[in-house]
Amino acid sequence: CLQNGDTFLHRCVGTNVVAAQVKASRKEETEDGRKSLNAVQVERQEQAERSVLISCHSRTNERKFLKYFSRHGDINKYFFYESYGMYAVVEFASQEGVASLLEGAAIPSIDYESVVPFKSRSFSLRNLGLAESPNQQSGKLCQPQTTIPINELIKKLSKEQSIDQQITSLTEAYQLTEENIRLRFLVCSLLKDIAAAYFPECTIRPFGSSVNGFGKLGCDLDMFLDLDGISGRNMAKSGLSLEYQMKRATSERAVTQSILSVIGECVDQFGPGCVGVQKILNARCPLVRFAHQPSGFQCDLTANNRVAMKSTELLYLYGVLDPRVRCLVFTVRCWARAHGITSSIPGAWITNFSLTVMVLFFLQRRSSPVIPTLDHLKELAGPADKSVIEGNDCTFVSDFSKIQVQSNEETLEQLLCGFFEFYATFPFSRMSINIRKGKEQNKPEMNPLHIQNPFETSLNVSKNVNTTQLERFVALCQESSWLLQQSDTTTPSASSQGDTPVPWGLATLLLPSQVAGIKGRKKKKREPASEMIKSLLESLKNKNPQNNS
Ligand code: CTP
Ligand code: MG
Numbered sequence: 001c002l003q004n005g006d007t008f009l010h011r012c013v014g015t016n017v018v019a020a021q022v023k024a025s026r027k028e029e030t031e032d033g034r035k036s037l038n039a040v041q042v043e044r045q046e047q048a049e050r051s052v053l054i055s056c057h058s059r060t061n062e063r064k065f066l067k068y069f070s071r072h073g074d075i076n077k078y079f080f081y082e083s084y085g086m087y088a089v090v091e092f093a094s095q096e097g098v099a100s101l102l103e104g105a106a107i108p109s110i111d112y113e114s115v116v117p118f119k120s121r122s123f124s125l126r127n128l129g130l131a132e133s134p135n136q137q138s139g140k141l142c143q144p145q146t147t148i149p150i151n152e153l154i155k156k157l158s159k160e161q162s163i164d165q166q167i168t169s170l171t172e173a174y175q176l177t178e179e180n181i182r183l184r185f186l187v188c189s190l191l192k193d194i195a196a197a198y199f200p201e202c203t204i205r206p207f208g209s210s211v212n213g214f215g216k217l218g219c220d221l222d223m224f225l226d227l228d229g230i231s232g233r234n235m236a237k238s239g240l241s242l243e244y245q246m247k248r249a250t251s252e253r254a255v256t257q258s259i260l261s262v263i264g265e266c267v268d269q270f271g272p273g274c275v276g277v278q279k280i281l282n283a284r285c286p287l288v289r290f291a292h293q294p295s296g297f298q299c300d301l302t303a304n305n306r307v308a309m310k311s312t313e314l315l316y317l318y319g320v321l322d323p324r325v326r327c328l329v330f331t332v333r334c335w336a337r338a339h340g341i342t343s344s345i346p347g348a349w350i351t352n353f354s355l356t357v358m359v360l361f362f363l364q365r366r367s368s369p370v371i372p373t374l375d376h377l378k379e380l381a382g383p384a385d386k387s388v389i390e391g392n393d394c395t396f397v398s399d400f401s402k403i404q405v406q407s408n409e410e411t412l413e414q415l416l417c418g419f420f421e422f423y424a425t426f427p428f429s430r431m432s433i434n435i436r437k438g439k440e441q442n443k444p445e446m447n448p449l450h451i452q453n454p455f456e457t458s459l460n461v462s463k464n465v466n467t468t469q470l471e472r473f474v475a476l477c478q479e480s481s482w483l484l485q486q487s488d489t490t491t492p493s494a495s496s497q498g499d500t501p502v503p504w505g506l507a508t509l510l511l512p513s514q515v516a517g518i519k520g521r522k523k524k525k526r527e528p529a530s531e532m533i534k535s536l537l538e539s540l541k542n543k544n545p546q547n548n549s
Contacts, residue, residue, distance in 0.1 A: 034320050034400050036398055036400075037211060037212075037312065037313045037316040037317075038313075038398075040211070041205055041206075041211065044181065044182070044185040045185060045188075045189065045203065045205070047076075047091060047182065047185065048182070048185035048186045048188065048189035049095065049098075049189055050076070050091055050092045050093070050094065050095055050097065050098060051089055051090065051091040051092070051098075051121070051182070051186050051189070052089070052090050052092075052098060052101060052121045052122075052123060053087060053088075053089060053121060053122045053123070053186060053190065053294055053295075054087060054088045054089075054090060054122075054123050054124070054125050055085060055086070055087055055122070055123070055124045055125065055294060056080075056086050056087065056088055056124075056125040057086065057125070057127060058082075058085070058086040060086065060088075060125065060127070062080075062141070065088070065125070066078070068125075069090050069097075069101075072092070072097050072100040072101045072104065073092045073093060073094060073096055073097025073098075073100055073101075074092065074093035074094070074097065075090060075091065075092060075093065075097070076091045076092065076093050077089075077090075077091045077182075078090045078091065079141075079143045079179045079182075080141055080142050080143065081142050081143045081144075081145050081179065081183070082142050082145075083145060083293070083294060083295060083296035084293050084294075084296070086142075087294055087295075088125075089179070089182060089183060089186060091182070098121060101123070102119060102121075105119075105123055108124070116269065116270050118194075118270040118272075120190060120193055120194075120271075120272055121189075121190055121193065122190060122272045122273060122294060143177060143179040143180075144177070144217070145179075145180055145183070145217060145218070145295075145296055146217050146218045146296075147173065147174050147216060147217045147218055148173055150338055150510060153170065153173060153334075153510070154503055154507045154510055154511070155500060155501065155507075156169060156173065157169060157170060157503075157505070157506050157507040157510075158493060158500075158501035158502065158503045158504055158505075158507045159501050160492070160505075161492050162413070162492070162505075163412065163413035163416070163484075163490065163505040163506055164411050164412045164413050166505050166506040166507065167327050167328070167330075167331050167412040167413070167416065167506060168327060168412070170327075170330060170331055170334055170506065171326060171327045171330040171331070174216045174217060174330050174334060175215070175216070175217070175326075175330065176210070176215045176216070176217060176219075177217065180217055181210075183295050183297075184206050184210045184211075184221055184295075184297070185206065186295075187221060187292050187295050187297055187299065188204040188205065188206050188221075188223055189204070190271075191204050191223065191267070191271070191299075191301065192204040194263065194266050194267060194270060194271055195225055195263050195266075197266065198259075198262065198263070199227055199230060201227075201229045201230045201231070202225060202226060202227050202229065202230070203226045203229060204223050204224065204225055204226070204301070205223065205224050205226055205309070206221060206222060206223055206224075207222050207223070207224050207305070207308055207309050207312040208220075208222035208308070208312055208353075209222070209352065210222060211312060211316065212312045212313075212315040212316045212319065213315065213316050213319030213320065213326055214315060214319060214326060214329045214330065214333070214352075214356055216330070216333065216334075219352075220297065220298040220299070220300060221292075221295075221297040221298065221299045221300070222300050222302070222308075223299060223300065223301045223302070224301075224302055224303070224305050224306075224308070224309055225259070225260075225263065225301060225302070225303040225304075226303075227259075227303070227304075232244060252304060253286070255304075256286055256303045256304040257281045257286050259303055260279065260281060260286050260287065260288050260301065260302075260303055261279055261281060263288065263301070263303075264277055264279045264288035264290075264301070267288065267290060267301075268290070271290075271292075272294075273292055273293040273294040273295075274290050274291070274292055274293075274299075275290065275291050275293055276289075276290055276291045277289070277290040278290065285302055285305055285308070286302065286303070287300050287301060287302045288300075288301040289301075306389045306390075306394075307389050307390070307392060307394065307455050307456055310387065310389065310394040310455055311453075311454055311455060313398075314374065314377075314396060314454060315356060315360075317377070317396075317398075317400070318360055318371050320400060321371055321400065321403060322370055322371060322406070324363075324370060324410075324412055324415060325359070325360070325363060325370070325371060327412055328359050328363070328412065328415055328416065328419065329355075329356050329359050331412075331416060331506065332355055332358075332359050332416075332419060333352055333355055333356070334510070335476075335480070335509055335510060336350065336352075336355055336473075338510045339472075339476050339512075339513055340472075341355075341469070341472060341473050341476065342355065346464075347464070348464055348465055348466040348468070348469050349464075349465070349469055350449070350462060350465055350469060350470075350473060351461075351462070351464075353461060354449070354451050354461050354462040354465070357433065357435055357451050357454070357461060358423065358433060358451065359419065360435050361433045361434070361435050361438070361451075362418070362419050362422050362423070363415070364435060364438035365422065365438065365439075366408055366410065366415075366418065368406065368407055368408040369406055369408060369438070370406055370408045370410070370415070371406065372403065372404075372406070372438075373435065373436065373437060373438030373439075374396060374435050374436040374437075374438075374454055375436055375437060375438070376438075377396035377397050377403070378393075378395050378396050378397075380396075380397035380402045380403060381395045381396055381397045381398075382397070382399070382402075384398075385397055385398050389455070392455045392456050392457070393455075394455045413484075413490075416484070416506070417481065417484045417485075419477075420477045420478075420480045420481035420484065421477075421481045423473070423474065423477040424474060424477040424478040424481045426440075426474075427440070428448065428449060428450075428470060428474070429443075429448075430442065430443060431443060431450075432444065432450035432451070432452055432460075433450065433451040433452065434451075434452045435452075435454055436452065436454055436457065445460065447460055447462070447463055447465070448465055448466060448467045448469075448470045449462040449465040449470050450462065475513075475515045476513055476515065478515070479513055479514070479515045480509045483508055483509060484509070488504075489504060489505060489508045490504070490505060491504065492504055492505070
């Protein structure tokens with residue numbers, strides 16, 4: 001009998017390209033089971049191609065649901081979730097299951113409206129003429145697709161017994177779940193079906209935080225339309241040969257813009273559940289932005305964005321090298337969001353990507369480094385790792401086992417403390433953050449914050465950040481560093497108010513700040529630090545986490 005969450009052995013359809021890639025990518029697994037990002041992507045893509053998205057009634061009976069879908073083929077995995085209604089993802093053991101489903105589905109007939117007859121793998125499950133069964137599984141069996149609210153997180157963390165446990169607990173609460181990752185790959189795969197109308201050999205791959213290991217539930221879905229799989233024969237050396245007639249454009253950028261413009265139009269006009277489509281084609285990296293309602297994801301579709309794919313791979317590699325990297329990045333990202341250092345609205349704020357690079361740099365700068373520099377990873381690269389994209393050298397080692405384990409044994413608490421201390425006193429006005437060298441460099445330009453793009457080295461990842469935002473970041477680092485040195489903060493609270501434990505440790509750092517609220521920042525700045533800190537401690541003692549929403 002099938003259980004929600006069961007995974008059965010794959011019976012792959014041997015004929016398609018993806019299945020062949022899966023076989024090849026198995027080699028890319030180290031002895032301890034760590035997989036390369038490429039291997040993960042190929043496996044997940046193949047899984048997604050055998051999956052369908054079902055909109056169903058919230059009172060759908062799970063047993064009948066399974067019976068219905070099993071008639072079309074063996075099911076490897078299924079799960080329910082809520083997003084503007086109830087949905088399910090069903091992964092068949094083979095693509096024949098999907099084909100059978102497509103064959104058996106009806107075209108909706110709606111009074112007073114017409115439909116675009118584009119058949120996708122998004123379906124609605126109708127239950128006509130049958131009484132709905134009472135809901136046996138909604139609620140507890142629905143897989144969450146968003147994080148718990150900050151005040152609940154603060155409560156949860158306050159119950160932990162050490163700061164290290166708090167950091168681990170935060171990471172577990174925030175990281176993407178297995179189901180959410182499947183859903184992300186499924187949305188890419190559904191979108192590929194639209195793009196494939198023009199480019200049958202294309203793939204759409206997620207990049208950024210959906211796959212780099214640092215994604216939080218609810219983060220956006222960055223997608224890359226990959227046309228590199230489109231290939232042709234080499235020209236014959238002599239005699240007659242054919243070449244394709246192809247439309248020409250003035251530059252790669254112009255080609256990207258026209259492709260994204262057309263695909264964006266298709267997504268808008270034909271894509272089930274795709275709403276609010278915006279074509280942002282004049283950005284440095286042209287993109288189509290839209291919301292995919294059935295999954296609840298905010299999507300950014302780009303093309304020809306290979307350097308970003310490389311930086312995703314690099315971040316993934318750093319995350320896999322040492323588990324402390326992910327824990328620290330999650331904690332710093334959450335801390336930054338709680339204090340409005342990062343924002344979901346674009347502007348002069350520090351971005352999550354910049355913050356991640358700052359954490360990596362800090363980890364390289366420990367007296368015994370936690371992770372190696374990018375230059376070192378480049379030295380370890382083999383011939384197959386060589387990669388030059390648009391003149392940028394993006395070479396670094398892909399075989400994890402060639403990278404020597406570092407000897408640093410600091411605890412998560414020590415590292416978190418160290419992070420705040422490091423940036424509380426970093427000479428931002430003169431120096432640039434550089435993970436390639438693992439050492440600060442003189443700033444090449446006068447932007448308040450300079451973080452060198454690891455691959456496009458002439459670019460500053462944090463060019464958008466203004467002085468106010470940088471000052472807020474520094475003030476908050478100072479405050480958090482100070483808090484982590486107080487025994488009041490660092491001792492687990494024995495007492496509680498009702499069932500609400502008194503915030504301590506990391507939970508304290510997520511409470512509203514006293515220094516960086518920052519409307520009267522100038523005034524506060526003139527106050528002696530000792531006074532400021534005294535009042536801060538007083539207010540923290542009585543703080544109610546409910547205020548932080
Ligand atoms: N990227 C980059 N240079 C930048 C910004 C982004 O190379 N200046 C790449 C990074 O690989 C990044 C990805 O594009 O991970 C996606 O960018 P973004 O969505 O801004 O960041 P995420 O890492 O996905 O973080 P978030 O969870 O905030 O979306
Ligand atoms: Mg993103």
